[in-house]
Amino acid sequence: MDRARQLSEFLKTRRARLSPDAVGANGFGGQRRVPGLRREELALLAGVSVDYYTRLEQGRARNVSSEVLSAVADALGLDADERAYLNNLAKPAAARRRPARPQKVGLELRQALEALVTVPAYIIGRRLDVLAWNELARLLVADFPALPAAERNMARLVFLDETAKDLYPDWQTKARDTVSNLRFDAGRHPDDPELAALVGELSLRSADFRRLWADHAVHGKTRGRKRFAHPLLGELALDYVAMRAPDDPDLTMMIYSAPSGSEAAASLHLLASFTTTPAPAEPEPQEIT
CATH class of the missing domain: 1.10.260.40 (lambda repressor-like DNA-binding domains)
Structure with missing residues (x-):
């Protein structure tokens, strides 16, 4: 760009x-x-x-x-x-002008991701590429293993996959947040040719993306609440937090959760039962004497 x-x-x-x-x-x-x-x-x-x-x-x-x-x-x-x-x-820093190396998710991050068996979580890198995920994220957000590697990208999913508008009841908000996040990454890597190609493709294929990109809204990934409309679970509102890797600020783990005892927490527990990893049993209510 x-x-x-x-x-x-x-x-x-x-x-x-x-x-x-x-x-x-x-x-x-x-x-x-x-x-x-x-x-x-x-x-x-x-x-x-x-x-x-x-x-x-x-x-x-x-x-x-x-x-x-x-x-x-x-x-x-x-x-x-x-x-x-x-x-x-x-x-712009000179280091950001050099060709970026392909991103890799280290063993420790992958282990942490796999240990999250009761909440959906995935790791995104530059250009909002989805680099790793756990089973609950696959069941809630997208069937990432079934997608070609080049299509495992949150901006592509939001703007080019028609099912996204069914998954996110507040799709316009999700779209704005996605573009703002992508714009933030563009500031960190203004000379990234792959990012320029992605923005060009999305601009050609999505009028919504063109309009939002022209607004120049900029926000990094932090925390908030997102509503989902899951085909099996119905609608649920989940809190999310974005945690940057301490040794690589271009790697972010997105974790979705729900307050204990809420309907959304019960829905996540049900979703976990569909995975190959057994979900922990819900604790029995304790009587207070």
Whole structure:
């Protein structure tokens, strides 16, 4: 992907979402032809010259200091993920320009994944590729072993597999989250040719992806709640947490769970009974004396 173009479009979209009233910029006067702030208004808020900010927004600035990027981020009201994305695009590390090695899931992570026999879990890498999974994830999310390796990718599943809209009742939210996560990864690896190819293919094949990608929303994988509509279990809401591997920030384990005693927990226990690994027996209720 064109890093300078991505930086330019990101800054433009973040500037366009700012309300002049909210930041007191209406005092500049003049008729506004587009929403949001003008470049000169943003430059004033950031404390940089209009010429310098213009070059930054056009992707032409060189050796941008961390102080300037922080000031621009403050003026734009960026959150932590957006700040990281801005820094990755404006100051790409030399290591990220080298061809990335194929990712591998180490023995320890695989053992941890296999030990999770009561909750769905899977490991994703760069470009949202699904690299490993446990049995419950196979039964809940997708039959990963049956897919060709190139199609084991969450963005492909969400936007190119029609069953995704049946699996996720809040598909629009899932789609936005997926694109935001993919955009976050693009900031970490702006020169990844495989990522550029994936974005190009999804843009050609999915109008929803094109629309969401153009929004330049950026968020990393953290935690939240996701609703599923399983063909056997019906609808269930599960909490998820994203845990990055300590020795490889491009590897993330996604774990879904439910509060003890909830209907969703009972559904997961039933799902576990369909696996080849016996599910632990549910504890007997204890009487309090």
